[in-house]
Amino acid sequence: MTLAMFRVMALELWRDRGALVMAFFLPPLVFLIFSAVFSGTTGENIKLRIAVADVAHTETSRRLMAAMQADPNLRAEAVTPQTLEEVRRQVKSSEADAGLVIRADPGAEGSPIVILADPSRAVAAPLVQARTQQVMAKAMPDILLGRTVRDIGPALGDLTADQTANLKEAEKEARDDAAQGKPTDAESSMFVRDDVVGAKKGGGTIVYYAGAVTVLFALFSAMHGALTLIDERRSGIADRIMAGRAGMGPVVTGKFLFLALQAVVQASAIFATASIVYGTPLLPHIGLWCVTTAAAAICSGGLALGLVSVCRTRDQAQMLSTFVILVLAAIGGSMVPRFLMPPWLQAVGWVTPHAWVIDAYQGVLWRDEGINTLYKAWLVLGLTGAIGLMVAQITTRYARR
Amino acid sequence: MTPDPESPILQVQQAVHAYGGNTVLRGVDLTIRAGEIYALLGPNGAGKTTLIRAICGRLKPSGGQVRLAGGDPHSEPRVRACLGLAPQELALYPHLTVRENLEVFASLSGLRAAEVGPAVDAAMAVTRTADRAHVPVRHLSGGYQRRVNIAAAVLHHPRLLILDEPTVGVDMNAREAVDGVIRDLADQGVAVLLITHDLEQAGGLATRVGFLSEGQKVLEGEPAQLIAEAFGERMEVLVQVGADLTPYDEARLADLGLHRSRSGGAWSCLVEDGYGAAARLDKALKGAGLSVREIRVRQPSLQNLFSLISEDRRAA
Numbered sequence: 001m002t003l004a005m006f007r008v009m010a011l012e013l014w015r016d017r018g019a020l021v022m023a024f025f026l027p028p029l030v031f032l033i034f035s036a037v038f039s040g041t042t043g044e045n046i047k048l049r050i051a052v053a054d055v056a057h058t059e060t061s062r063r064l065m066a067a068m069q070a071d072p073n074l075r076a077e078a079v080t081p082q083t084l085e086e087v088r089r090q091v092k093s094s095e096a097d098a099g100l101v102i103r104a105d106p107g108a109e110g111s112p113i114v115i116l117a118d119p120s121r122a123v124a125a126p127l128v129q130a131r132t133q134q135v136m137a138k139a140m141p142d143i144l145l146g147r148t149v150r151d152i153g154p155a156l157g158d159l160t161a162d163q164t165a166n167l168k169e170a171e172k173e174a175r176d177d178a179a180q181g182k183p184t185d186a187e188s189s190m191f192v193r194d195d196v197v198g199a200k201k202g203g204g205t206i207v208y209y210a211g212a213v214t215v216l217f218a219l220f221s222a223m224h225g226a227l228t229l230i231d232e233r234r235s236g237i238a239d240r241i242m243a244g245r246a247g248m249g250p251v252v253t254g255k256f257l258f259l260a261l262q263a264v265v266q267a268s269a270i271f272a273t274a275s276i277v278y279g280t281p282l283l284p285h286i287g288l289w290c291v292t293t294a295a296a297a298i299c300s301g302g303l304a305l306g307l308v309s310v311c312r313t314r315d316q317a318q319m320l321s322t323f324v325i326l327v328l329a330a331i332g333g334s335m336v337p338r339f340l341m342p343p344w345l346q347a348v349g350w351v352t353p354h355a356w357v358i359d360a361y362q363g364v365l366w367r368d369e370g371i372n373t374l375y376k377a378w379l380v381l382g383l384t385g386a387i388g389l390m391v392a393q394i395t396t397r398y399a400r401r
Numbered sequence: 402m403t404p405d406p407e408s409p410i411l412q413v414q415q416a417v418h419a420y421g422g423n424t425v426l427r428g429v430d431l432t433i434r435a436g437e438i439y440a441l442l443g444p445n446g447a448g449k450t451t452l453i454r455a456i457c458g459r460l461k462p463s464g465g466q467v468r469l470a471g472g473d474p475h476s477e478p479r480v481r482a483c484l485g486l487a488p489q490e491l492a493l494y495p496h497l498t499v500r501e502n503l504e505v506f507a508s509l510s511g512l513r514a515a516e517v518g519p520a521v522d523a524a525m526a527v528t529r530t531a532d533r534a535h536v537p538v539r540h541l542s543g544g545y546q547r548r549v550n551i552a553a554a555v556l557h558h559p560r561l562l563i564l565d566e567p568t569v570g571v572d573m574n575a576r577e578a579v580d581g582v583i584r585d586l587a588d589q590g591v592a593v594l595l596i597t598h599d600l601e602q603a604g605g606l607a608t609r610v611g612f613l614s615e616g617q618k619v620l621e622g623e624p625a626q627l628i629a630e631a632f633g634e635r636m637e638v639l640v641q642v643g644a645d646l647t648p649y650d651e652a653r654l655a656d657l658g659l660h661r662s663r664s665g666g667a668w669s670c671l672v673e674d675g676y677g678a679a680a681r682l683d684k685a686l687k688g689a690g691l692s693v694r695e696i697r698v699r700q701p702s703l704q705n706l707f708s709l710i711s712e713d714r715r716a717a
Binding site: 001003004005007008011012015016234235236237239240241242243244245246247250251 | 457458459478479481482484485486487488489490491492493494496497501504505506508509510511537553554557563
């Protein structure tokens with residue numbers, strides 16, 4: 001009996017090509033879009049578009065302009081005309097993320113460089129400043145050396161003739177090294193960067209969005225599939241079945257199994273895409289991934305059936321479905337990363353399955369967590385699904401048209 | 402054990418039920434035997450749906466009892482295996498073919514895998530739908546859809562088949578085809594409980610009819626016998642007059658003893674001397690300047706009986 005209902009659901013989906021595309025091709029596509037968009041928000045792939053103007057017109061300023069335009073981490077574009085006003089206009093009209101004006105020789109005293117940024121993009125100014133310093137350290141170490149010596153000059157007193165000669169020599173060596181592409185002393189700093197878990201570029205965000213899109217579509221498809229409970233009630237199919245010996249129990253169970261399997265296939269498609277396109281380490285963690293996916297599938301199938309079963313009409317169910325899909329996804333982190341949310345909203349997010357699913361997948365594929373940590377998410381998801389399924393089983397038994 | 406053909410498959414005794422403070426069944430009795438076609442008639446709100454729900458075990462009457470094949474369908478799920486229900490709506494999956502639908506409902510009715518194929522073939526044969534076995538239900542004509550709706554209810558060889566408005570929305574040819582299927586099933590020994598507003602169908606098909614009104618069974622018996630008892634030798638005279646009747650014209654028709662029919666297009670009366678009365682009416686109507694398009698004389702039907710009962714209930 002259960003398999004008969006499973007077959008009905010499978011045939012209905014197979015013959016509805018639109019729903020088929022929505023169920024299995026759209027999730028990987030949406031994942032690719034989300035991951036392409038949001039993998040940059042963590043700073044890994046940010047390439048700011050900077051409007052640059054050189055109003056100093058010195059040899060050093062020209063070197064800085066050329067170095068910035070050549071830097072692969074920036075999109076520095078010289079404005080025409082080369083004026084402060086033009087740079088300001090481009091920033092104000094959002095043609096550029098930020099602006100940079102070389103108003104005096106970079107090797108001269110004072111503040112020869114002006115950075116212009118829109119306050120609504122607060123992160124742009126420090127990023128431009130940091131990138132410019134990196135560019136100068138790499139391409140113009142001699143200028144930085146000269147500025148440093150000049151800055152500390154008041155503390156050291158006047159340089160001797162030998163010291164001045166040594167400085168000139170050091171500046172020349174630094175310039176030659178930079179010209180030959182050798183690493184310069186100015187590039188080294190007091191900071192050493194150590195990427196955790198030997199991370200691949202953007203890996204954490206990729207896993208985050210693979211989980212986020214998985215739970216989003218699992219619930220979306222499950223709610224859509226669970227609406228057949230209402231259709232069956234309305235069309236008299238439920239009456240026909242309930243007049244028989246078995247009642248609606250096997251029908252609900254068959255639907256649950258189908259919805260859960262559908263979610264597993266969706267998750268497989270999304271994570272296979274993540275593995276192929278972004279190198280997400282799926283195979284080394286396949287066991288824990290399977291359990292997490294099963295828990296997410298049980299949760300989405302059971303929750304959808306439970307919610308739809310308490311609705312009397314299709315309109316009610318569709319309204320509830322929209323609410324659940326959109327609001328839970330927004331709070332749970334399927335739309336915007338949870339770490340960007342205020343702390344209270346992050347705390348509220350734990351009432352959604354989305355947060356648990358995303359956290360569990362990140363635990364498996366990013367933080368290398370084991371069963372002793374993941375069991376809590378599995379329990380929450382499994383119990384949520386089981387309660388939803390139980391509600392559906394009880395409610396459909398007493399359902400009336 | 403072979404069931405005794407004489408023992409009733411369904412016995413409802415003094416069924417009483419209320420929703421909130423509203424009593425919808427007031428001591429209903431109903432007995433149906435194998436091979437019998439019983440038409441349950443009554444206006445909307447008479448209690449038919451509640452009675453069907455009680456027979457299907459969906460609710461337990463607050464008073465009286467329902468016995469299906471000797472058991473209680475509410476508390477003993479096994480006795481519901483004797484029951485097949487074809488709801489008023491097309492209770493089928495529209496994207497699935499006829500065969501796929503029947504295979505699904507055969508499995509859901511509890512048949513084993515090996516029994517499904519033969520049961521589907523038998524159901525398609527008795528409902529004459531085998532020639533559309535591989536057509537999705539949504540692409541079938543209304544008549545075929547109705548027959549598949551019945552086929553899905555007889556897969557497990559029920560002893561009682563409940564048909565809720567089995568011909569609603571189908572044309573005359575399709576209705577005759579459905580009627581043929583119902584007769585064949587009754588000939589095979591299936592007890593059929595037919596719920597319908599189509600009194601013509603009930604009169605032509607049913608071996609017995611029962612009128613339900615305000616939760617009570619007000620009349621029961623063989624259609625011809627009930628009509629004879631109610632109307633004796635009287636005949637029904639039907640008069641079709643022009644469409645543009647003034648209130649004055651309507652008053653004159655009423656003075657001649659005519660009543661507007663339920664469909665509103667004709668006027669009728671029940672008289673002892675049918676053909677003689679028709680001739681006198683024709684003369685009187687023409688004399689009154691009314692244009693008569695048609696006058697017919699016919700035996701009273703269940704429709705007349707139904708109207709009579711309704712009027713009596715209203716008068717009471």
